[in-house]
Amino acid sequence: xxxxxxxxxxxxxxxxxxxxxxxxxxxxxxxxxxxxxxxxxxxxxxxxxxxxxxxxxxxxxxxxxxxxxxxxxxxxxxxxxxxxxxxxxxxxxxxxxxxxxxxxxxxxxxxxxxxxxxxxxxxxxxxxxxxxxxxxxxxxxxxxxxxxxxxxxxxxxxxxxxxxxxxxxxxxxxxxxxxxxxxxxxxxxxxxxxxxxxxxxxxxxxxxxxxxxxxxxxxxxxxxxxxxxxxxxx
Numbered sequence: 001x002x003x004x005x006x007x008x009x010x011x012x013x014x015x016x017x018x019x020x021x022x023x024x025x026x027x028x029x030x031x032x033x034x035x036x037x038x039x040x041x042x043x044x045x046x047x048x049x050x051x052x053x054x055x056x057x058x059x060x061x062x063x064x065x066x067x068x069x070x071x072x073x074x075x076x077x078x079x080x081x082x083x084x085x086x087x088x089x090x091x092x093x094x095x096x097x098x099x100x101x102x103x104x105x106x107x108x109x110x111x112x113x114x115x116x117x118x119x120x121x122x123x124x125x126x127x128x129x130x131x132x133x134x135x136x137x138x139x140x141x142x143x144x145x146x147x148x149x150x151x152x153x154x155x156x157x158x159x160x161x162x163x164x165x166x167x168x169x170x171x172x173x174x175x176x177x178x179x180x181x182x183x184x185x186x187x188x189x190x191x192x193x194x195x196x197x198x199x200x201x202x203x204x205x206x207x208x209x210x211x212x213x214x215x216x217x218x219x220x221x222x223x224x225x226x227x228x229x230x231x232x233x234x
Contacts, residue, residue, distance in 0.1 A: 153208025
C-alpha cells in the first residue's frame with residue numbers, strides 16, 4: 001500500500017527548515033551557515049533534511065523563492081484598485097517591492113554576498129525565470145489598462161510586458177554588480193544614479209509615457225541602498 005503523505009504536515013516541516021535557514025543567513029551569512037546548523041535549529045536528522053532539499057543550494061533557493069512570494073503578496077490590492085491609473089499602478093508595483101526589500105535589508109545584503117557567485121548561477125537563472133513567469137502577467141494587466149485608458153501608448157500589452165520584464169530583470173542583476181563595484185570604490189553613486197535614470201527613461205519610451213513621468217525609485221532612496229556597508233558576519 002502506498003504511503004499517505006500529509007501535505008499540511010510536510011509543508012510545515014519544510015517551512016521550518018526555510019525559517020531556520022533564513023535566520024542563519026541573515027545573522028551569520030550563507031557561506032558560514034552549515035546544513036548541520038539548520039538541523040540543530042529544527043532538531044532534525046540529516047535524512048529529514050534531504051527528504052525536502054537535495055543540497056544547501058536548494059535551501060537557498062527556497063529562501064529566495066519565499067522572499068519573492070512575499071514581495072509579490074505585498075502588492076495587496078494595487079492591481080484591483082479602480083481609482084488608480086495604470087502609470088500609478090506600475091510605479092506602486094516596484095515601490096512596494098522595494099519597500100519589502102528595504103524592510104529586510106540585512107537578509108537582502110546577506111544573500112547578495114553569494115548571489116553573484118558562479119556556483120549560484122543556476123539558482124539565479126531559476127529565480128529569473130520564476131519572477132518573469134509571475135510578474136509578466138501582472139505587468140501585462142497594468143499595461144493593458146494603460147492602453148485602454150490612453151495613458152500608455154503600446155502596440156501589444158503582452159509583448160510589451162515581456163520586454164519590460166526583461167529590462168527589469170536586467171537592471172536588477174546590474175544593481176548587484178553596481179553595489180559590489182560601489183563598495184570596492186570603482187563605481188560612483190553619481191554614475192549609479194545616472195544608470196538607473198537611463199533605465200527609467202527606457203521604460204518610459206517602451207510604455208509610451210511622457211519623459212520624466214515615471215518615478216520608480218527616488219535618488220535619496222537609491223543613495224541609501226548603495227551607501228550602506230555590507231554587514232560583517234561573525
